[in-house]
Amino acid sequence: MxxxxxxxxxxxxxxxxxxxxxxxxxxxxxxxxxxxxxxxxxxxxxxxxxxxxxxxxxxxxxxxxxxxxxxxxxxxxxxxxxxxxxxxxxxxxxxxxxxxxxxxxxxxxxxxxxxxxxxxxxxxxxxxxxxxxxxxxxxxxxxxxxxxxxxxxxxxxLKAPPACWVVLAKPNIGVSSGMVFQQIKLDELIHPTTKELIKTLEEGDFSRMCTNLGNSLENITMERHPEVRQIKEAMIQAGSTGTLMSGSGPTVYGLVMQENKAHRIYNSMRGFCEEVFLVRLLG
Incomplete structure (x- = not known):
């Protein structure tokens, strides 16, 4: 079978x-x-x-x-x-x-x-x-x-986010979640606005959802791997509406509603790293 x-x-x-x-x-x-x-x-x-x-x-x-x-x-x-x-x-x-x-x-x-x-x-x-x-x-x-x-x-x-395009860009490095968590200093973390983010999902507000994305581990990984910060900055400059490092990294993603803009960001990011993907949300 x-x-x-x-x-x-x-x-x-x-x-x-x-x-x-x-x-x-x-x-x-x-x-x-x-x-x-x-x-x-x-x-x-x-x-x-x-x-x-x-x-x-x-x-x-x-x-x-x-x-x-x-x-x-x-x-x-x-x-x-x-x-x-x-x-x-x-x-x-x-x-x-x-x-x-x-x-x-x-x-x-x-x-x-x-x-x-x-x-x-x-x-x-x-x-x-x-x-x-x-x-x-x-x-x-x-x-x-x-x-x-x-x-x-x-x-x-939770309610799914509004349908949109996702551009993923992963630099040619691997990041150990265990290593990142070992470096956490709780009093130095920047905490995302989780309750506000949930509210934006319930209301289906794409723009406000993007402004409330947040990752407490982002700065830890970026200090160790500055190329992650460079990719995030490049993706924002290319026109991504919402941009964040996922998990403990190093992949950075950008959210965008317009397909033509998503393709432009995708093509732009291919100049920064080999592993770049353009996909849709399933959630």
């Missing part, structure tokens, strides 16, 4: 770090929405009780270090599944980019195995499982648009 699952990337409309937790993680508040840039996950059931991963990427491991592998191992262990599975991943989302590539693959594996083995688990069940794998995995299980709080495990659905 073969199944397929789509694993869409996410962008952060906001990312706020509230406090340090006793378990070493941070309490966060993040508004995220999915975009039309996706990995494709293929599942082949095997009689032999094992997990194998295949993908064409020199940056992503194809063994137990892969988050998709960890998701499959956790699913099998938790529900005592004795069958095996081969998971083929077609990578389209840039790696270590702040777009949730590993998390959305893990979430897609949880959804796919739920179907493959007819477990009939709810998305809530899968999100709870995903919380054991990573901060962004619970949101990625649901997809759409939502706010994630706690360590990322508490997810509440």
């Amino acid at each position: 073969v199944l397929y699952e789509k694993a869409p990337a996410k962008i952060n409309l906001s990312l706020d770090v509230l406090s340090k937790r006793d378990d070493g993680y941070h309490n966060v508040e993040m508004i995220m929405t999915t975009i039309d840039l996706s990995d494709r996950i293929e599942f082949h059931e095997m009689k032999k009780d094992r997990i194998t991963i295949s993908l064409e990427s020199r940056f992503v491991p194809n063994d137990e270090r892969n988050l998709a592998y960890k998701a499959a191992a956790l699913f099998k262990e938790r529900y005592d599944i004795k069958a095996g599975v081969h998971i083929k991943i077609e990578k389209n989302i840039p790696v270590s980019a702040g777009l949730g590539g590993g998390s959305t693959d893990a979430a897609a594996v949880l959804r796919g195995l739920n179907r493959l083995w007819s477990m009939n688990l709810s998305l809530s069940d899968l999100a709870n499982l995903g919380a054991e794998l990573g901060t962004d995995v619970p949101f990625c299980v649901y997809g759409g648009t939502g706010i994630a709080s706690g360590r990322g495990e508490i997810v509440k659905s």
